[in-house]
Amino acid sequence: MGRISTSSSFAFFFIVIMLSLYLPFAxxxxxxxSASNPHDLLSVVAAKQVGSWPCCDKCGFCTKSxxxxxxxxxxxxxxxxxxxxCVEEDQNPALSADAPRKYRCxxxxxxxxxxxxxSASVLNQ
Numbered sequence: 001m002g003r004i005s006t007s008s009s010f011a012f013f014f015i016v017i018m019l020s021l022y023l024p025f026a027x028x029x030x031x032x033x034s035a036s037n038p039h040d041l042l043s044v045v046a047a048k049q050v051g052s053w054p055c056c057d058k059c060g061f062c063t064k065s066x067x068x069x070x071x072x073x074x075x076x077x078x079x080x081x082x083x084x085x086c087v088e089e090d091q092n093p094a095l096s097a098d099a100p101r102k103y104r105c106x107x108x109x110x111x112x113x114x115x116x117x118x119s120a121s122v123l124n125q
């Protein structure tokens with residue numbers, strides 16, 4: 001009498017799995033490329049070239065979703081114009097006040113860490 005049918009338990013697990021797959025996309029929706037903004041889509045396509053954005057040399061985190069949503073910890077003199085959430089990193093107080101400012105893009109983007117910004121030979125020097 002108190003048994004749950006196989007079909008209702010399957011439906012429950014199916015809904016849980018679908019929601020867990022959708023959640024990372026829902027949380028980072030504002031940072032995902034969209035068909036309504038062709039510049040977002042072009043930036044993802046252009047990333048296949050070394051040095052184009054979005055690219056990352058120091059990956060922060062990636063979700064386990066497919067494709068992964070990632071953020072990057074690279075510091076730059078300026079954020080790329082495509083970046084939606086640019087933050088200035090705190091400077092070391094021991095540095096002089098006129099030290100160059102560094103910025104990091106906080107966007108969470110599909111496959112952000114897939115392509116490097118600099119070639120491997122430059123990173124190994």
